Amino acid sequence: MPVPLPTAKTRWRCTLCGNLTRFDVTRSSQVVEYVHLDLAGEPKVEEREVLSEAVESVRCRWCNAADQVELVDRPGPGAEPGQV
Ligand SMILES: [Zn+2]
Numbered sequence: 437m438p439v440p441l442p443t444a445k446t447r448w449r450c451t452l453c454g455n456l457t458r459f460d461v462t463r464s465s466q467v468v469e470y471v472h473l474d475l476a477g478e479p480k481v482e483e484r485e486v487l488s489e490a491v492e493s494v495r496c497r498w499c500n501a502a503d504q505v506e507l508v509d510r511p512g513p514g515a516e517p518g519q520v
Pocket residue numbers: 450451452453454455496497498499500501
């Protein structure tokens with residue numbers, strides 16, 4: 437079952453245990469990294485540009501169920517971050 441992606445108005449909920457907040461997300465992404473090596477040869481990634489990204493699987497941290505998430509509405513209007 438494909439993983440439904442949350443939107444600005446929805447969030448994930450584990451259909452088995454009701455968990456809303458903790459998930460392990462397996463994501464595949466294609467990125468371009470600007471690697472800057474120092475004179476000793478130690479690499480450091482200084483910039484990362486994401487070309488594409490896809491969520492492959494979501495596992496519940498509470499009950500370990502894989503891809504058993506559904507979308508539910510986020511808390512109502514007015515619940516902006518920092519305003520609760
Ligand atoms: Zn769960």
